[in-house]
Amino acid sequence: MEKLRCISPIDNSLYIERPLATDYEIQNALSLAQRAQPGWAEVPLQQKVELVRGAVSVLQQKKPALAEEICWQMGRPIAFAGGEIDGYAERALAMAALAESALADIQLPEKTGFQRFIRRVPLGVSFIIAPWNYPYLTSVNAVVPALLAGNSVLLKHSAQTPLCAERMVEAFSEAGLPEGVFQYLHLGHRDAEQIIIGSDVQHVAFTGSVAGGAAVETAAAGRFISMGLELGGKDPAYVRSDADIEYAVASVVDGAFFNSGQSCCGIERAYVHHSLFDEFIERAIPLIQQYRLGRSDEPDTTLGPLVRADAADFVRDQIDEAVQQGASAHIDGGDFALDRRGSAYMAPQLLTGVNHEMRVMSEESFGPVLGVMSVADDNEALALMNDSEYGLTAAIYSADTEAAIALGDRLHTGTVFLNRCDYLDPELAWTGVRKSGRGCTLSSVGFEHVTRPKSFHLKTTL
Known part of the structure; x- marks a missing residue:
């Protein structure tokens, strides 16, 4: 049987x-x-x-x-x-x-x-x-x-x-x-x-x-x-120039790395207004370094293994390929003792210097990695957010609700978030477009x- x-x-x-x-x-x-x-x-x-x-x-x-x-x-x-x-x-x-x-x-x-x-x-x-x-x-x-x-x-x-x-x-x-x-x-x-x-x-x-x-x-x-x-999903976040940067960083990092990044509506790519980009990265790195990679049954673990070793190696391959193509990796995997190729235990990673020619910014990762790009304005952010074969959710961080709604009307996605991400409100329709x-x-x-x-x-x- x-x-x-x-x-x-x-x-x-x-x-x-x-x-x-x-x-x-x-x-x-x-x-x-x-x-x-x-x-x-x-x-x-x-x-x-x-x-x-x-x-x-x-x-x-x-x-x-x-x-x-x-x-x-x-x-x-x-x-x-x-x-x-x-x-x-x-x-x-x-x-x-x-x-x-x-x-x-x-x-x-x-x-x-x-x-x-x-x-x-x-x-x-x-x-x-x-x-x-x-x-x-x-x-x-x-x-x-x-x-x-x-x-x-x-x-x-x-x-x-x-x-x-x-x-x-x-x-x-x-x-x-x-x-x-x-x-x-x-x-x-x-x-x-x-x-x-x-x-x-x-x-x-x-x-x-x-x-x-x-x-x-x-x-x-x-x-x-x-x-x-x-x-699938490759959900984006956009941090506008008027965003509360401390709040935005904490929310995006949590949205990217909760459940080891294995969330259909988790944040997989972020676009940050150039005036806030450096501060975003400076704040994000120490937050990500605070994750404790460990056995899921240990109470102080905050980052568990991926579901299988081959799933983790798939994400590692995306990261390695991006680095070879010019991206910069900001998290030292050596700080996470269990991280090694061939294991489901994988360190989180933050990438800059990425672009949409890289798989890590276009192909679903479903793992603990976040690529971040600097953008000049709303129009550039919108073009990049829509440049995907997926369309499940998109998150905007801004103090301007009307501007966020106007951007949301032009986003090709099932859900538009403002100042939050990676959450299903059961009174709202849960739906997607494209793939x-x-x-x-x-x-x-x-x-x-x-x-x-x-x-x-x-x-x-x-």
Whole structure:
């Protein structure tokens, strides 16, 4: 029997092993989901909301144990791992609070002799493919709205974080969710593709690489099903001349290096007005040097390992290539004892003298490196921020809100931040453009992607 093996980045030990679902188990799960969905759709919304709140409560009660599992599965420092459960609760409860208005019938103006409205109805079975980097936070974006809208859900989590799928389903079961409405499957890529190609799932939500998103689109070709894809990012920050420089540096550094840079909306490139550039670098270097690279299970670690050694070496290659092309590296890796090629433990790095001909400024890094360029004005910053095949978020640091909004209107991105970064407000639409994907989760708009409109045109007088 084929097995899923989670190798912990902490020490390369086998942390968890699970058998992959058999063909029979896959078909049984699909059939159960299909049978359960119509009855679930009839459950009153307020009851669905209470079940979501109950599941959140279960997860919050188990936060210390879940944090330890996150730490060992994907390497987030234990000091921060529990925050993911807090974030899960924030998003789930926000979506629950939005559900009544977001799913309400759309009433049209009165028309004599007719009753007209548009009802949002569930799609059916939602198949959600979730990643490892924020295993609870990424999956909640799709799972909770789909359930609230009346869909049944099948969750396939990353092979790196299988326990997260199990724990979520367990929590909803403990809260009283009917059998079959929310299930997990441990799957290989082939079986996941076959579910998209050949089953009756009506919605697919995928978070992962651009290549993975392309594979999902190929698998779904000709099925005409609803699809949401959250893919890569190369998110920029721009520090204007009127920014609070101390605040901007602290925010950008945190946005670039939190979770070892393994954040889809983390800051991967920064553009700083020339009048502040030197001060930005002078302030950033000591902040970055304060990170403690270490085992994720040690409480004083602030920078854990990347998920795999080859992921770390990919980022090292980007940095080495940039330096060979003329970039300057400002952080001495020798100050971080565990840093070495062939290891998942990687020192953070700050680069100047970079340009967009270098891979580190154009290709997604997904690691602890930040390239910084000096810019003359807003127009140069805007051109560079838009010079990317991605478009997930962009952050502006400025005291001028109106100027930031004007710049934001010209940015090719799904979210524009002012004086913050690397955060999902659950009441705002989470979406991307270009190779960052398509579709939307979170906010009232997110419910539109897990439902379909059904029009009622009723002639009431003859």
